[in-house]
Amino acid sequence: MKQLEVLDLDGNSFEGSLDACVANLTLLRVLDLTGNMLNGSISAPLIYRLTLLETLSLSGNSFEGIFSLNMLANLSKLIVLELGEMDSETFQVQTETSPCWNASFQLQELDFASCELNSPAKTLPSFLSFQTSLESVDLSDNNLVGSFPSWLLLKNPRLKNVVLSGNSFTGSFEPFDHHHHTDQLEYLDISYNKIQGELPRNIGVFFPNLSYLGVSNNKFGSHIPESIGEMANLEALSLENNNFSGNLHEHILNGCLSLTNLFLDNNQLNGTLPSFTKLPNLSFLTASRNNFQGSITKEFCGPRFFMILDLSFNNLSGTLPSCLNMSTLNLQGNGFTGKIPEASTNLWVMINLSGNKFTGTIPESIYNLPHLWYLLLAGNDLQGQIPNQICQLKNLQLLDLTHNNLSGFIPSCLNIQISEEIDGMTESIPGVSSRIVHILSMMQQIIIIYIQHLQKVQLTMKASPLQYQGYILGDMSALDLSCNHLSGEIPNQIGDLFDLHSLNLSNNHLNGSIPKSFKNLQAIESLDLSNNRLSGQIPLELQDLNSLSVFNVSYNNLSGRAPEQGQFGTFGDSSYKGNPFLSWGISNRGNAALPPPTPVQLDEVNKDDSAIIDFTSFCWSFAATSVTVLLALLTILWTNPHWRGAWFYFIEGLLLRCFGKFLEDAFY
Structure with missing residues (x-):
């Protein structure tokens, strides 16, 4: 097979190591072994003769050892290099070799995700500063250090996908001047870093065609830029776990007409909730642990299909509109009053109203959600009984009603069970559009x-x-x-x-x-x-x-x-x-490592129980007896002068016997 040009074995379960015969396939342009269970090391003799190679994809295997970029010195035609997500604790990619070398190739796709890149220094690959044709780059989960590499975006105007999450980049995120545009970029994820400062005010102008923007779990502050509203194609916006403050501007919601997922949790946003009526596709809205005020208005009603609505731990108040069609509702930590409104029988359901001040009884509308997975109403002031209708929730996995004022009996029909696989939830459900x-x-x-x-x-x-x-x-x-x-x-x-x-x-x-x-x-x-x-x-x-x-x-x-x-x-x-x-x-209390003792028969245990002195009962009985004797003694001394005089004479003699010598030395 020396004439072979494409070898694609992606997504199988092949085991073993790379055979040396691969080096003989000198006409190979594509070598794709992604998603197998191959192990062993990748040695230089297997690679350096494949001078026509354009695609080298080895991700998702169990290769071991150090992969040095020196092995690719002869691969001038390489445009795709994928070495990420190895299922191995020893696999590392080292790009900083000595002496330093300049890559002879210009990559279009680069995947170094989760590969202990340049450990232990954790530095960015220096050869990237000479790459100008990148369209997709993934350096995630390597704990890379240093300032945010804005130059990577500047030097590669054809970038479509950039994933730099899960590192330790610091500094600010100000990659462009006011005249720079990156029209091709569709996916940008810089979450889980240590970037601080503000998001660029003109970020919507810099990235007009983004469909995903993820900046969560950083140290961003100040206001959310209004220019995000210029991203008409934006489908998911992830801003949670930062220090954003101020209001959520209406312009963002008016312009991002394609938005389906909006994550704002754990910030310092305030003001009233804006209108979401112009976002017909919004399915995920999470804004927990902020400082939003006001009430849930009728603007939340409509044909939209909410999968997750999480407004927990805010300062919201008032009653919920009865027309709200909820599939997933989390309004914990607020001050709502009145009943929870009628809910539809949608599929993806997780109701979490914990940590609020809800009063009244558990609303009957909840029991009309046959596919409800989680019902959490803890930490409220709910009263009344737990009705038997709760047993209609046949797919319930988790029921948490703790810290309320519920009374009555526990329903005997409760049926908490493991739900079916996610992929099967839409099957055999009538009436689903x-x-x-x-x-x-x-x-x-x-x-x-x-x-x-x-x-x-x-x-x-x-x-x-x-x-x-x-x-x-x-x-x-x-x-x-x-x-x-x-x-x-x-x-x-x-x-x-x-x-x-x-x-x-x-x-x-x-x-x-x-x-x-x-x-x-x-x-x-x-x-x-x-x-x-x-x-x-x-x-x-x-x-x-x-x-x-x-x-x-x-x-x-x-x-x-x-x-x-x-x-x-x-x-x-x-x-x-x-x-x-x-x-x-x-x-064997306190030593869980000991093997369990040999089981004993029930009648033997009962025989042992009959011969045991209850130490706790003994202590209580001894204390009660002592108090009774003391009270009886005091009563006798109080009512009988003869015994009182005898008692004091006895005490005087006892003191003289014990401390007589001490008293004699003290006074004479």
Whole structure:
């Protein structure tokens, strides 16, 4: 095959290393091995004879060792070089060689993403200063240092895609003068750096054809430039986690007619929310943790299909318009009053109203969302009972109603379960328009990215608030009803929630016993039933919960002997304290590395329980007896002069016997 010119094996599962025979394919123009499982090192003899090579794509493999750009000295025709995203801890790309060399090629596409570029110095490749034909460059996730390389944009006017995220670039982002335009640039991502200062006021003139602008997780400040409104093709604008202040100007929303994703979280924006009526395609709007004021107006109503609407932790107030069609709503940390309006039965649903001052009952409209994944209403002032209609949410993965004033019984029909794969959510759902299906198919990856990098679900787990961040779809399910006024017994049906990872019913008024059906919660990792009125014994069947790492039943009325086998051998006193009639051992407590003891028979455990002295009960009994004796003694001395005189005579003799010598020396 020495006449071979194109070898494209992209996207397979080939293993092993590069064979030396590749060096004999001297007529190769394209060598594309991207997305396989190849390993070993890439040696110079495999490359330097391929002098006609135009495309070298080795990304997404498991190659090891150092790749030096010296290997490409003879490849003067090279225009595509892709070495990024190696699944290896040892692979590095070194471009700064000694003696220094000038690249004989002019690249059009360069991918050095996540390849430990020029480690440990973390410097930008110097050969890039001589490249003028680049159309796409990706240097992301290399932790490169130094000032932001504005010269890279100036010297390559044909650039379409620039990804410099995940580095440590500093300085300001002022790459152009007022007369410079970069008409070709469509994708610019400089997020996750340390760039500060202001965004250029004329950024919309510099980049008129951008479809994506990402500057999140930097140190930008001041106002958001009005000129962003000149970007008519802009589809996604990511400004979160900076120090932007001031109002969100109407001109931005009036000009960016193609905008579908707007991320403004964690800034210092203020004023009232602008009108979004001129953005018919807006699907993602996140502006949490700012200082927006005012109310949610009827301008939010309309035919748009909101996938995520996150206005949490602002200063919004008033009531929500009843016409608002919500698919995903997050308005936590505000001061809204009244009922949550009717919601549509859309697919991509995550309702998070936590940390507000909502009052009243849980609105019935929420129960008409059959595809709801997350319902978080924690930290409000909701009252009333949890109705049985909540059981209509068959795809619910996470229910968090903690820190409210809910009362009544826990519904016995709760069904928290793992949802289906994302790709299957649009199938077999009647009445979904072709536009919605198209939007869903286009936005699936954005939803995953949002959950990975933005969405932090705070639960009360492991006896303290915990932020669970990451891709939790299909990985986690939780039920948290803690810190309410719920009463009655714990439903046995909760034991049928086989996929439950976290269950928190603490700080309520629950009574009765711990259901033995909890033995079916084989995926449970955290179980908190503390601060209730539970009684009876802890079921020994819970010893079979091998995934349980947090267990808390403190401050109840439990009795008997706590289990000691399996995971229960690792739980400390804090898991059981506040139960006067409950006893527990210390066989291997605090040493989770020890293997679990051999299981014992139930009748043997019961025999051991009968012979155990409850130390806590003993202490209480001893204290009560001591107080009673002291009160009786004082009563006798107060009412009987003879015994009172005898008591003082006894005390006087005791003092003289103990301190007589000391008193004699002191006075004589």
